[in-house]
Amino acid sequence: MEFKTATLNQLPAIVRLLADDEFGATRERYEKPLPKEYIEAFAKIEQQMGNSIIVVMVKNEVIGCLQLTLIPGISRLGTTRGQIEGVRIDKDYRGKGVGESLLRYAINEAKTMGCEMIQLTTDKKRKDAHRFYERLGFVASHEGMKLSLIN
Amino acid sequence: MEFKTATLNQLPAIVRLLADDEFGATRERYEKPLPKEYIEAFAKIEQQMGNSIIVVMVKNEVIGCLQLTLIPGISRLGTTRGQIEGVRIDKDYRGKGVGESLLRYAINEAKTMGCEMIQLTTDKKRKDAHRFYERLGFVASHEGMKLSLIN
Numbered sequence: 001m002e003f004k005t006a007t008l009n010q011l012p013a014i015v016r017l018l019a020d021d022e023f024g025a026t027r028e029r030y031e032k033p034l035p036k037e038y039i040e041a042f043a044k045i046e047q048q049m050g051n052s053i054i055v056v057m058v059k060n061e062v063i064g065c066l067q068l069t070l071i072p073g074i075s076r077l078g079t080t081r082g083q084i085e086g087v088r089i090d091k092d093y094r095g096k097g098v099g100e101s102l103l104r105y106a107i108n109e110a111k112t113m114g115c116e117m118i119q120l121t122t123d124k125k126r127k128d129a130h131r132f133y134e135r136l137g138f139v140a141s142h143e144g145m146k147l148s149l150i151n
Numbered sequence: 152m153e154f155k156t157a158t159l160n161q162l163p164a165i166v167r168l169l170a171d172d173e174f175g176a177t178r179e180r181y182e183k184p185l186p187k188e189y190i191e192a193f194a195k196i197e198q199q200m201g202n203s204i205i206v207v208m209v210k211n212e213v214i215g216c217l218q219l220t221l222i223p224g225i226s227r228l229g230t231t232r233g234q235i236e237g238v239r240i241d242k243d244y245r246g247k248g249v250g251e252s253l254l255r256y257a258i259n260e261a262k263t264m265g266c267e268m269i270q271l272t273t274d275k276k277r278k279d280a281h282r283f284y285e286r287l288g289f290v291a292s293h294e295g296m297k298l299s300l301i302n
Contacts, residue, residue, distance in 0.1 A: 011225070018226050027227045041229025048200050048223060069222050072199060074162070075169050075237045076178045078192025082300075083234070086226045111300050118300065121272060121293035133296050142272035144293025145284050149262050149269065 001098070003105040006053040006065065011042050013062035014053060017088040023123065024088075053086075054109070056102045063090040064102045070113055082110030084120040087129075103136055121146075152249070154256040157204040157216065162193050164213035165204060168239040174274065175239075204237075205260070207253045214241040215253050221264055233261030235271040238280075254287055272297075 006014060012034050019028035029035050045051045050070030055062045067085040072078070084106060089099045107118055121144030122129045130140060157165060163185050170179035180186050196202045201221030206213045218236040223229070235257060240250045258269055272295030273280045281291060 014225055024226065029228060035228065037229040038225060041223050041225055041231070044223035044231070045225070050199060051222065053225065067224055067226075071202065071220050071222075071234070071236070072192050072195035073218055073236055074165055074189060074192055074196070074204065075175065075218075077180060077186065078188040080192070080195070081236075083222070085222070085224055085232075107298070107300070116299070116301050118298040119272065119296065121270065121295050123293055124291075130294055130296075133298075136298065138296040138298045140275075140294045140296050142274055142295025142297065143281055143291045144272050144295035145270065145281075145289040145291050146293065147258070147269040147284075147287065147289045148267070149258070150267050 001063075001101060002057045003102065004055060004057065006055045006062075008039070008042060010053075010055050010057075010062050010065075011038060014055065014065045017062065017065055017090060018086060020091060021088060022126075050113075054102070054106055056098060056105070058093070063093045064088060064098050066102060066106055068106050068110060070110065070115060076116070079116045080114050082106070082113075082115040082118045084118060087120075099132065100136065103133075107136075152214075152252060153208045154253065155206060155208065157206045157213075159190070159193060161204075161206050161208075161213050161216075162189060165206065165216045168213065168216055168241060169237060171242060172239060173277075201264075205253070205257055207249060207256075209244075214244045215239060215249050217253060217257055219257050219261060221261065221266060227267070230267045231265050233257070233264075233266040233269045235269060238271075250283060251287065254284075258287075 015030050018024045019030040056064040066087040069083045072080045166181050169175045170181040204218050207215040217238040220234045223231045
């Protein structure tokens with residue numbers, strides 16, 4: 001397994017993973033050619049300091065991904081948070097510790113870059129995900145609240 | 152009431168608000184001169200595209216603040232999220248709608264800058280905060296999980 005920051009070459013595989021998901025199926029469009037919205041979004045991620053997609057690869061194939069964004073802040077004596085979004089593992093590779101390895105890699109990257117806390121939100125319906133993150137030491141101390149601005 | 156992006160001039164007042172809080176009291180150091188960690192953190196926020204502290208002012212005094220960070224992402228067809236952290240209102244101005252006005256200003260800013268979703272996490276012990284955000288249309292659909300990297 002190889003862990004690395006994604007480049008545009010890996011974007012179609014990342015969208016495939018995001019679409020191949022209980023909630024993602026209705027939210028994503030994995031098409032050829034890839035919808036330009038994804039390409040534009042990837043460019044914005046690359047332009048923002050501290051924002052990146054990390055992929056895990058086996059034999060040159062993307063089998064997992066997550067987004068790691070470093071957010072410097074004032075609170076807690078100027079703590080930088082590492083925010084994780086969009087964690088996905090290829091169906092064929094689940095239950096083999098790939099997700100745990102990917103998370104541990106991202107946590108270590110965040111630590112190296114000066115983060116003092118990692119945070120994420122996970123849908124209350126994803127019970128398996130909660131147990132997964134709790135095993136990694138995460139504490140469900142907060143409510144994760146969302147407000148859609150569409151419509 | 153005036154709403155604006157904070158400059159270094161407002162930083163001591165922001166730290167005062169963060170420290171004057173049930174949980175912030177033990178986490179922050181509101182001292183003169185201001186600990187250099189805050190000044191360094193503020194510089195990092197200013198350097199990161201899409202990251203800012205918004206303050207609400209009355210008669211040239213900061214009476215409220217929050218952090219708004221725009222996070223471009225791949226999921227949901229390349230959605231940009233607006234993430235809110237560190238919402239605080241001066242004790243003397245609570246219960247007067249200042250928080251609601253500040254949030255509505257930040258939500259509108261995020262919308263103008265192309266965000267399709269606003270998200271935040273709030274400590275499960277802050278029951279009043281949950282009701283406040285629900286009144287603004289937020290839905291507590293997610294668990295907010297944190298992992299401390301200190302110690």
